Amino acid sequence: MTNNKRRTKTMDGNTAAAQVSYALTDVAAIYPITPSSPMAEAVDEWAAYGRKNVFGQTVKVAEMESEAGAAGTVHGALTSGALTTTYTSSQGLLLMIPNMYKIAGEMLPAVFHVAARSVSTHALCIFGDHTDVMATRQTGFAMLASCSVQEVMDLGAVAHLSAIKGSLPLLHFFDGFRTSHEIQKIEVLEYDELKKLVDTDAVDAFRARALNPDHPVMRGTAQNPDIFFQSREASNTYYDELPDIVQGYMDKIGDLTGRHYKLFDYVGAPDAENIIVAMGSVCETIEESMDKLLTDGHKVGLIKVRLYRPFVKKAFLEALPKTAERIAVLDRTKEPGAFGEPLYEDVKAVLYGEKYAPDVYGGRYGIGSKDVTPGMVQSIFDNLYHKHPKDHFTVGIEDDVTGLSLPYTVGISREPAGTIKCKFWGLGSDGTVGANKTAIKIIGDKTDMYAQGYFAYDSKKSGGLTVSHLRFGDKPIKSAYSINQADFVACQEEYPLLHNQRMEDQRGHRSRQQDQHDHAGGLLRTN
CATH class of the missing domain: 3.40.50.970 (Thiamin diphosphate (ThDP)-binding fold, Pyr/PP domains)
Structure with a gap:
């Protein structure tokens, strides 16, 4: 609650x-x-x-x-x-x-x-x-x-x-x-x-530096190599x-x-050997997925990157368990031609020269909103457990061109026990998404339950495919991925119904026009 x-x-x-x-x-x-x-x-x-x-x-x-x-x-x-x-x-x-x-x-x-x-x-x-x-x-x-x-x-x-x-x-x-x-x-x-919480002295100092004709200052100069x-x-x-x-x-x-944050937050086993470093919504899915791994006795952990710039070496090393042997650094971007993606290179640089530096492996995920599921998280940890882990890997796709992708199991779900999961298929502008947004807000605002709603749109928007994912229950919901095991499924077919109704209306209109024409012809013949 x-x-x-x-x-x-x-x-x-x-x-x-x-x-x-x-x-x-x-x-x-x-x-x-x-x-x-x-x-x-x-x-x-x-x-x-x-x-x-x-x-x-x-x-x-x-x-x-x-x-x-x-x-x-x-x-x-x-x-x-x-x-x-x-x-x-x-x-x-x-x-x-x-x-x-x-x-x-x-x-x-x-x-x-x-x-x-x-x-x-x-x-x-x-x-x-x-x-x-x-x-x-x-x-x-x-x-x-x-x-x-x-x-x-x-x-x-x-x-x-x-x-x-x-x-x-x-x-x-x-x-x-x-x-x-x-x-x-x-x-x-x-x-x-x-x-x-506002530092009013800092606000006053900022406002005092403003451009003002009453106390003119020089700004936007051109400087030479000397300074x-x-x-x-x-x-x-x-x-x-x-x-x-x-x-x-x-x-x-x-x-x-009561919600405490650090520049780099660590969650997982205190004596973890295999670590994932990531930032953004994937951290929610990784944390949820790790719960079962930790229960099964796996020594795994996650470092959530909060402050990415400036990147603070001391804070990162404090968050990293001393027992870490291998790290998978996940980037949600691609830099063609680079040795590795940005976060990967930052972690490599931070660990360079450290006496007991873990091995670091980089991976790309989730580009273009590709869904990241617990099965993919499992595959990343499996890669770290491998005798020769793959570096510069991808996850979530099947790369049959350059062979960089990790295999993963489809359909793994890790929501907390008791979470109700509903999935609604619809078409853009048919009202499905709007109704589901209202429904999940009512559940969230009018009950003690936790509630989550996510709405997948086709880029065509109006008339394109929409899928509404609703979860609610008594425990916090960290499932930042689409529902793959639903308790309730609905498929809306509003557009075909409207199309059929319009066809019926058009047939009725033509029939009335014919009746009026016949009636008019009869009157002319009578006259």
Whole structure:
């Protein structure tokens, strides 16, 4: 059962991000892109209705004509002393990169909430992976990853509070669709609680640095080789101090809620030999899948990456069990031609030169929202147990071209005992998804049960296939994968029924027209 001491609400990840960002934002510069659009839509709606942030003001929302325009607005608003936020994904994020360098270089406390999504390569793909956020890791933005809807709310608040206190921009990201659109019953951070956590001295200092004709300063200079290098290095101390600031706010959120986070969180056997390192929603599935492995006596564990940039070696080594012999590092992106994907290379670099360094193996998963199931998690651990583990592997596909994929068992389910699982098949715009969203929110908000809803869409959207996955029960639900063993299945055929009805209506219309024609002919003959 849920903790009744705090207010709970059933919402998706986008709404959770919007909720905390609205509280700590003066200006929101927006431009829609799937799957991040609902964040901006929620903020825009709340502003229209006059909702107040923690500073007692209504957020100023500026919708621009492109993501590049939104990024420019973010930069401009920050230089005027306004705490500014934006929401984006995929190519939209890439269009913001030039301004991201400037925002970070000028040490401005922006926050970008990103529903991480695939970047178009050989084809357009609107679904989720980490390709977009990985393209920004060199900009100077700190990067914070959330694994679940609850974490989006908690760590979203940490991102804003840390940006203000640390005077650096943060990119807070979570998996597009899997987390951004997944509905969960979560505990809400109240605005009066967040207000108490704001470093008001840091806010005042930031506003005092704003461009102002009453105290003009020089900005945006051009520098030559004599001083540019030195100026770039001068920011080092801010990045050195930021991890402690982030951890400090994680601790304060923990004191409020009882949910404690670290820069790298470890779960599993204290004497684990085989470890997975990952970030994002896959951590939920791995953690759930490990429960049975641990019960069966396997010495396995998981390190969840929270603060990805700056990557803190000391914190990672503290999280890593001393007994670890082999590590599988999972990346939700692909960098063709590289020695390995980004997180894999980071872990290899951190362990280089350590006296007792485990062997490290890299793998790719979940690209383009490919579902990640407990069977795939099992195959990753099986690979680590192998005498000669495969490196640079893939999981979730059958690679019959380069032979990099791991075999896995389909249909393994690891939901907590007693969880009710319902699966609804429908067609886009037939009302199935809307009805199921309402149903799962009613269960979450009106009962003591935990509830989860996830809705798989075809990219054709209206008229395309939809599959609604609903879970509810008395135990927390960490199943960040599609239902593969359902208690209830429904198949909606709204479109064929409507089509048949239209055909009947058309036949009836033609019949009435014929009757009118015959009647008119009879009258003419009579006359």
